[in-house]
Amino acid sequence: METLTQLFGEGENQTVLQMSLRAVVIFVITLLLLRIAGRRSFGMKSPFDNIIVILLGAILSRAVVGASEFLPTITAATVIAVLHRLGAWFGTLDLRFGALIKGTKIVLFRDGKLEHENMRRALVSESDLYASLRSSMHVEDFETIESAYMEINGQISFVKKNSK
Template sequence: MRDAFLVLFGEGRNLDPLQMGLRSIAVFLIALTLIRLSGRRSFGQRSPFDSVVVILLGATLSRAIVGASPFIATTVASVVIVLAHRLLAWACMRSPALERLVGGVEREVFSDGKFNAREMDAALITVTDVHESVRQKTGSRSMDNVAAAILERNGEVSVIRKKD
């Protein structure tokens, strides 16, 4: 069994194209399984917390394809990353303080016709950034129809229009 595995998947960095191709297929299927295990949160919300999983999985699993690290050990490390993410997400659901620490907080950067300099400084966002979001979301250069602009935890600026 081990010999067949070595013939098909190779060992170390001396891989032929067929072995690397087979590793790619195996890693693709493993990644698909891990994404399903991780849940939609990791790949839907795109918060910094969730992006860490995507980056780490990509970096870790790529090492399995090119033989830079042992295949099984790399796969186990990837499973551990996903399980750690799920565990931390579960803990965040039960602890608002931990959720704020890990996920951050939203910041109201514009309301009642005024920019909130304190919130903008804390978030390192400029007036130009808010104007850009308003143009993209409303199709207008004017802030006249904007009731509020909120920097969300995922880094996107939500624009709330004034009621007519």
């Protein structure tokens, strides 16, 4: 126990070496926790997935600087990772639950018309929509576009009209 205290320090007053060793341990633990949470925690970038990144960063930083005890901090971070994994899993089993925690797409354009009410709900202006259209589809108007959506990750996607 004495050796661990010398290596990792105690409380908020650590040497550079002690804080660096804490950072190495937390880095490894974070990798394990992200494996528990699953790949989607970094891949999807939805608000549900961003929560784990923010919370793990906030919680685990406390262990590095010694602001909280090590074991309770790691336990709290593990609970967050497991909750994220369970939420994602239940979201695949029940579409309504999935929509509740992950959100749903919002139609911004369809049938040749801008959906102004949905655009207001998504906080997307006409300028934003046209900028996204130019950026992702490399066109300036909606002539070749069937529909446009605000996806759950905040990106705007477009569906081209079928060429018959």
